[in-house]
Amino acid sequence: MAWNVVIVGGGFGGASAARELERLLPKQSARLMLVNDVNFLLYTPFLPEAAAGTLEPRHVVTPLRDILRRTYLRLGGVHAHDPGARTVTLRTHEGEDEEVRYDQLLLAVGSVSRSLPVPGLDQHAIGFKSLADAIWLRNHVIETLEQANATEDPARREQLLTYVFVGGGYSGLEALAELQDFAADAMDRYPRARLHGMRWILVEATDRVLPEVPLDLSEYALRQLRGRGIEVRLGTRIEEAAADSTRLSTGERVPTRTIVWTAGVAPHPSLGSLSLPLDARGKVRVDEYLRVEGLSGVWAIGDCAAVPDPNKDGRAPCPPTAQHAVRQGPVVAHNIACGLGVETSPRRFGYRARAAFVNLGRYKAVGKLGPASFHGFPAWWLARSYHMSQIPGTARKIRAVADWTVGLPFSRDLAELGSIGHPRPLRAEVYARGGTHRPL
């Protein structure tokens, strides 16, 4: 009889666990299934570059079928779990429910943008977490430039050319830096908008940016951003978001049509319906062996799990990073194999993060590697080399290098491709009404 090992979530954690399980578990004794809502792994560190157009969207993802050899990939979302019957229920893309029995279950469902109860935020802000967010934002920035160049109304032009990012952690800062870089280059081809000039504003509630790196590097990053004309408002929150403005905690109302919310992540909401023990932040409670508390043969890793952080002697959970998720994958695979009697001596998760790099665009970055700190071009080069070694698949590595190389001698590509994935309707009257474009 073969065991059923079911993995829910095919991101950094789930995919790395599946690969290791393929290696550890004999083919005839284990059936591996991975359930994910898309058929690719998104390499999030390259998301800002996909938004800025320096990398093609397809080159920042790797098809899961290229990574996995014998794991059965099922597309869908798991939305129910019965620990007593040892089953999970997945909803396929056709909307059908299917019950899947497991002997060992691994949850690696990741996280989503963390929303706060700020009036208007859900309606008027966009997160920066998925490929759809990044590509939407790129098209939106191009659209604002187009409209700002065309309008005769100075107040409207002001709104269109003001971009507000909320949250000064690494993902927000990288997205802001890359997109501002892109827009600054693109401006040359929008003469009327260029005369007016753009405003890029970073709003951060605490008194510093980049809590992930030492203070001197965070200050270096701040100087770089301010040197480029980016307004950084520390100790400030947004208190309201509207279609054409946002109100800050200082009382200032900023006219804008772009609010990007990058103020942290929350565990994936699907966890709430999976009958699992959750901590106060909604993460799955696990021990240092990555076992879910109180459930035998159930494991959790990555952003969705409160894995005790060895760097903090287990007193706080690991930060939500890919670095942690990809190292938890092989540990949990080994421990699952122990649970099935293939391996002996379960392992504790003992990885201590020693490196952090943040890309600031324009060939600059800040970072630390062990005790050494880097900034400027050396940090950028180290970060890029590291990511090149990490993005899965030789084809993706070559495609990324090709994108960067081809991009060097040419100006930025301004094609606004928001209509991709939204086929034109056949009905003629839609065109008679003036087209299908969504207003900003």
Ligand SMILES: Cc1cc2nc3c(=O)[nH]c(=O)nc-3n(C[C@H](O)[C@H](O)[C@H](O)COP(=O)(O)OP(=O)(O)OC[C@H]3O[C@@H](n4cnc5c(N)ncnc54)[C@H](O)[C@@H]3O)c2cc1C
């Ligand atoms: C812009 C950005 C830049 C980043 N840069 C870095 C960086 O430079 N270095 C770093 O270490 N980290 C970085 N991160 C963080 C990193 O992306 C996450 O920590 C990492 O993705 C977590 O891995 P995971 O496996 O837990 O989840 P994910 O990689 O998010 O994978 C979870 C998968 O599960 C799927 N899923 C969710 N719910 C279900 C369900 N119910 N059923 C089926 N499938 C489901 C999701 O669609 C997803 O495919 C960055 C994040 C962002 C947003």
